[in-house]
Amino acid sequence: MTDGGGSGGEDAIDPGPRSLAALEARLRRDLDLLVQPARDWVRPRRHAEHGDMPDVAIVGAGMAGLTVAFALARIGIRNVRLFDRAAADFEGPWFPFYRLETLCSPMHLAGPALGLPNLTFRA
DSSP, X not given: OOOOXXXXXXXXXXXXXXXXXXXXXXXXXXXXXXXXXXXOOSOOEEETTTEEEOSEEEEOOSHHHHHHHHHHHHTTOOOEEXXXXXXXXXXXXXXXXXXXXXXXXXXXXXOSOTTOGGGSSOO
């Protein structure tokens, strides 16, 4: 990747973030720039007996369920409810199955990055 600034023709290579905090800052900026629309585009619905209704119900709050919820939020569908049979604060794959401090997925896979480079396994 070149720096594009005309600084003598030298190439500047982005070494990537040097810490998890730096990666999180890059991702936060990506999301600030990319997540659209700014408001929900599905009208809220209310059931006479059960109250407010979600637009989408996702069964399973593991990596796939969370990825689907995030993908929906990016297109303005935020009234989503995720269901998981695990106890509160133990949802998803991390607590019940994986006890590693680092990710063990092959680094050449993109994973559920949804087109955001800073969400890839390599990042």
